[in-house]
Amino acid sequence: MVAAPAHRSLSRAQLEQCRLAFEFLDEQRKGVLEVDTGLGHFWRLAGFCPTDEQVQILIEKLKNDKVELIDFHRAVDITRKELLPFACDSVTLLNSTQEAIKLLGRSNTGFPGPPSEKISIANLRARMVSSTDQRSINNFERMIQEMGYKGDEEVDPENLAEMLLNPTITE
Helix, strand or coil: CCCCCCCCCCCHHHHHHHHHHHHHHCCCCCCEEEHHHHHHHHHHHCCECCCHHHHHHHHHHHHHCCCCEEEHHHHHHHHHHHHHHHECCHHHHHHHHHHHHHHHCCCCCCCCCCCCCCEEHHHHHHHHCCCCCHHHHHHHHHHHHHCCCCCCCEECHHHHHHHHHCCCCCC
């Protein structure tokens, strides 16, 4: 992986996304994330799109340096050096996320159908969260609550995508 030039830095918006992602994942409020379980989630929540392989390489690099926990400043520094070149184009990411959510809302008949204009929270949960991964279940429930959704309501995929990608938006 090629590191970004030293003079490149994150924009204010990217730093804010990093701050929000870090705070969301730092459930114990200790100011650190576990390298093994939190770093990949942090990068993706902050709007970066590393591949699983890139995440694994960076985690292995940190583990080889005996780093098990990482604070916000170190996470941002690694993001700036290693992932800045891989920042997602926000318009493309928004459009792709909206389409993906619409496809998740298609009929459960097993037959291809048109993308859905509305999707239930229960359907979204069933398709996005592994029933064996308690952390994913808890994070999904917390995310849905923080976006102001309750119960099994129908949601608009376009608004949901905007809220997922820009957590500072509130309805």
